[in-house]
Amino acid sequence: MFSLLLVIIYIAFISLGLPDSLLGSAWPVMKDSFNVPLSFAGIVSMIISGGTIAASLMSDRVTRKLGTGLVTSISVAMTAMALLGFSLSRSFVVICLFAVPYGLGAGAIDAALNNYVALHYASRHMSWLHSFWGVGASISPYIMSFSLGTKLGWRGGYATVSVIQIVLTIILFATLQKWKNGKMDFGDSGKTSSKPLTITQAVKIKGVPSVLIAFFGYCALETTTGLWASTYLVEYRGVDVETEAIFSSLFNPGITVGRFLNGFIVDRFGDKREIRYGISTLTVGAILVGIPFKSEIFALAGLIVIGLSCANLSVIHATPSNFGRENLQAIIGIQKVSTYVGTTFMPPLFGLIANGVNIGLYPIYLAVLAVLMPTITETLNLSIG
Known part of the structure; x- marks a missing residue:
């Protein structure tokens, strides 16, 4: 069953x-x-x-x-x-x-x-x-x-x-x-020992603001990478359209394949170590994209690294152990809000920066978001022990 x-x-x-x-x-x-x-x-x-x-x-x-x-x-x-x-x-x-x-x-x-x-x-x-x-x-x-x-x-x-x-x-x-016949649904029959949390109550839980910022940063990085990679590679790095199309088309499937492969190893490492590995490789990917060498191979490889690294973040699954099973649904709900805010507003924000300053700031923008995540997640680990 x-x-x-x-x-x-x-x-x-x-x-x-x-x-x-x-x-x-x-x-x-x-x-x-x-x-x-x-x-x-x-x-x-x-x-x-x-x-x-x-x-x-x-x-x-x-x-x-x-x-x-x-x-x-x-x-x-x-x-x-x-x-x-x-x-x-x-x-x-x-x-x-x-x-x-x-x-x-x-x-x-x-x-x-x-x-x-x-x-x-x-x-x-x-x-x-x-x-x-x-x-x-x-x-x-x-x-x-x-x-x-x-x-x-x-x-x-x-x-x-x-x-x-x-x-x-x-x-x-x-x-x-x-x-109902399988594992117990926390919402079955509407009876539970605790009441639903308000947004204010959920945000006041120790460590929740940190995880919301981490979610925001991760989703902003993923969507910004996917949306602006082609423009950056072609207009700033001078990569020909055919080569760019091949590598850019690997980004989203790379995340999908990475998540599938990650499923075979994540339980061995645990959520916290997996998150650390994923964020570390994300940062490496952002650096590769921005290395100012004439050869485009580093930038193209960086996109693939970022795509695969996005698969190695188990932040949602760590929520019950971080904040308690009784608070899970409320916190996941506001985590998803952070996700949607990051994906909705941060890619257009970079578009304004690219238009007003320079598309060459793309890897710096990604690197800032990548560095934000380990800072926040380690703060979260310290705050919850």
Whole structure:
């Protein structure tokens, strides 16, 4: 039963990753359908991010009341409805309206499943869980690309992923009992010995501010690296477009493969040592990107090192041991908020810096974020003993 439940959890995380790459893949065509500027993709993205943040902040209370299985099922149903709404929309305003349940569903399932796996399973399963998210995020551009190459168009791409989500919703509702027959769901029946924590109460817990800053820095570094790598390599380092495309395309799959491989070794090292190794290699990767040699091999290798290093951070799985099982859901919820804030605002911030100063500051920006993390995580280790 536990193995079947794990399969369900992994599939649910694939479904979480599926919608994440659709907007970027489809927007060049979508904008023409609605006759809106290219920049309007940012509006949709911000609405989705706002929904994920709101859902993460509510995750403790909602998951305690409904249980992880039901929250997961409802969340996937919401994203399925939102994706179907995207495919049927005839105006940009309607797209924005459907972006709300899109974000709420994604945020709820993300926080709930991270909490459940951190509470009940070994570190390797957390690593593999996020690897399966990468599988979903890697598949969806191909689905959209295929649809754009046929009469289905971008609407067909969204509809296809919606159908996949609908099928998964049916499977999740049909297997709800597995969550109760397997390991105990912290939210089952809504009965627990402790009350949900408010955001203020959670932040006041010793060490929580440190872990939030660490999450912010890590996610900011990962997304900034992925977004600006191509521009930096081509415009500043003079790497030819073909070579750049090959190496940049390895960044996200590198994270996915790294997380999968990391699952086989993380339990041997433990969460704290694994985090230290990951942050150390992240810093090395940022330095390699910035080494001012004429040969581009160091910068290209640095991107791969950063991608693989991002797989070696088990901060979420360490949450129960750091802050207690009873506080897990609340803290994971606000950790996810730090994630979304870092991914939403820090890459555009570097864009402003690159535009106003110089794109050559890219490796320095990454290095500052990389150095921030060991400073904060070691402060966290000292504060909690």
